[in-house]
Amino acid sequence: MASFILAVNGDRLNARLKSLGEVGALPGGGVCRLALTDEDRQGRDLVVSWMRELGLEIAIDAIGNVVATLKGEENLPAVMMGSHIDTVSTAGLFDGNLGVLAGLEVIETIIESGINPKHSISVGFFTNEEGSRFAPDMMGSGVYTGDLPLATALQTVGIDGKSVADELNRIGYSGKAPFPNISETVAAYFELHVEQGPVLDEENIEIGVVEGVQGISWHEYTFYGNSNHAGTTPMAYRNDAGLVAAKINVFANELALSIPSQLATVGALEIKPNLVNVIPAFARFTVDLRNCDEALLQSAESRLDTYITEQTERHGLTFEKRKLARFEPVPFNKHLVDGIEASAMENDLTSKRLYSGAGHDAQMFAPHCPTTMIFVPSVGGISHNIKEYTTPEQVTNGANVLLQAVLNVAKIL
């Protein structure tokens, strides 16, 4: 155990979250700062002004990522913190912003403490994490880590017909900083984020120790049966596409309950002709499967496909399957994950290990350098919504765990 615990200035951090939330504020509450809009520029300018006040070295690269660094005493790989400040169109004040402003607060706390860290400590915000205006999401971190070609990202045209390159130039955030080889230059990447789910809030736990990001499997199925009279067609003569869709929904749910950490959701569904007394001839629906373990995810996919084949044969249907998305799980660094758990304990905070169900910039870093995340509760599990909320105390708790984790890696105390 450390002999004393350094602590962030929670009031300052919460005040900054509030100030940033006033940029692009929506009339009914919440905020809209879609990537590379005027609102995004104003938000960037505000955060950069705070970085400058601390005398940090600021690097802006060609995709508009901004990284501010407190130089260490030795020439060692940096301890990096970060997230994003772009938002969806009806966002709260915490998603992304918390990770950036808490990183800034951690650096300011270290500066104020008078300690000179051996490792450089940096905080960044990465362009267009949300993907609401330009696809794909996690664009800036993808370019930063070398997974997404810069040219591809710059050529991307948004939902309003404008390109990333033009909009970056327009708002003045097309920089010249080189892209580092992060496997050599980053010792650890930490991202503090709101959970965006109900677990911590429901279970009254202060800190989520994030072990990784779930893998995602999205498929669309279309079933073709026969539409017949609901009163004159005996059960044995039916080819009911709606019934088979229902059976698959129920089966997917049973899969999720029988495979460890498996999630399954039938979110979209349409049947035709959609009349009370006509047997559905057509059903189209999506299945969203998620797991933090790739082998288990593949097992869920395979069991679902077996069931679908069996049921379509049994009910005399034909079907088509279309892949919408497929990502493998991203495990985080075990050593850093243990460190977060220890940091929570040092701060006398309750914690729980969990996986992220949503995508984050951290998952781009994880294959290249030691990476993990810290979650704080989302009240009611609500996110991507103007009602998104995390209490000032929970915000401060998360920043203190982040501080402790950074200090542990930066070998200061």
Next chain:
Amino acid sequence: MASFILAVNGDRLNARLKSLGEVGALPGGGVCRLALTDEDRQGRDLVVSWMRELGLEIAIDAIGNVVATLKGEENLPAVMMGSHIDTVSTAGLFDGNLGVLAGLEVIETIIESGINPKHSISVGFFTNEEGSRFAPDMMGSGVYTGDLPLATALQTVGIDGKSVADELNRIGYSGKAPFPNISETVAAYFELHVEQGPVLDEENIEIGVVEGVQGISWHEYTFYGNSNHAGTTPMAYRNDAGLVAAKINVFANELALSIPSQLATVGALEIKPNLVNVIPAFARFTVDLRNCDEALLQSAESRLDTYITEQTERHGLTFEKRKLARFEPVPFNKHLVDGIEASAMENDLTSKRLYSGAGHDAQMFAPHCPTTMIFVPSVGGISHNIKEYTTPEQVTNGANVLLQAVLNVAKIL
């Protein structure tokens, strides 16, 4: 066994079906003669002209029902045959028309045989059986049997804004014949009809012996849950309205397979927000339950409701239930049903007992006088469709069974 079998003129009957099918013929095949339109008038005029050629006594009442009678030698209740000649908007040539023209053919056959029946024998067509233009369906037979007030029927406004009374007057079919007390004036009512389902065709059976009309229970359910992120919401924290709707569809199907003669169909279904990665917060769907036994139908309804209550509680949903329709089963006269089976046997035709899944004029008669129906196959089970088809031989078979049944009741042979 009768010592000889009188037989209808199948060619004449099939030719009349074809002629009537030319009135209101659709370009791609099939026919459209919505009730009380010009096409309906032309069809009526044609059938009435055939009735007149046979010298029958014609009665037209105030709802436009037309009944033609061959007077019997004694003052006994009549043996009545009938159906309808109005159609849905994309109909075949057989639904309704067959029962009317086969009745006419039965009478012509009896006249040609030189036999003078003791009972009067009549054939009728009843106004607006389909209900496609004016609700409710089975309007003419409902008024004829006294179940639907004449004034109510006459005031009915159709989908084109015109009233039954005005349209009856316009096409010249508002008559003055009194409505008889059919419990005293009708000894038996027979209706020959196409099955409108797949059973006879699939099982290669020539005659359906109809034991009654199924009861119908239609309800709409609306479920309210919570829409949450499909990736961040553990299975235990979900209130998935779409999943519960699916479970109820599967349960209704299991009910249908476990209760004798039970049918169950979820024909209409909508979920919201209907997005691949969002748990459905809203589901609205219909359940169509049918059974020929009222106690079993009530049991199905009750078991479904118990399951729905249990599942909504289990998944933390609220729900609303709305009745769309509820009709008790209509059993036909056992003695007449046995007679149809015997008539099929006398004609060396295979037969099967079944219940009607669709509504017919006969169900209006059944509570008031001995009633039954005869089904002939619908090729592919198709009806209310321009592809509706029954072969000339099947048509003739049905008319011969009808003839035999009428002769048995009219005590001629």
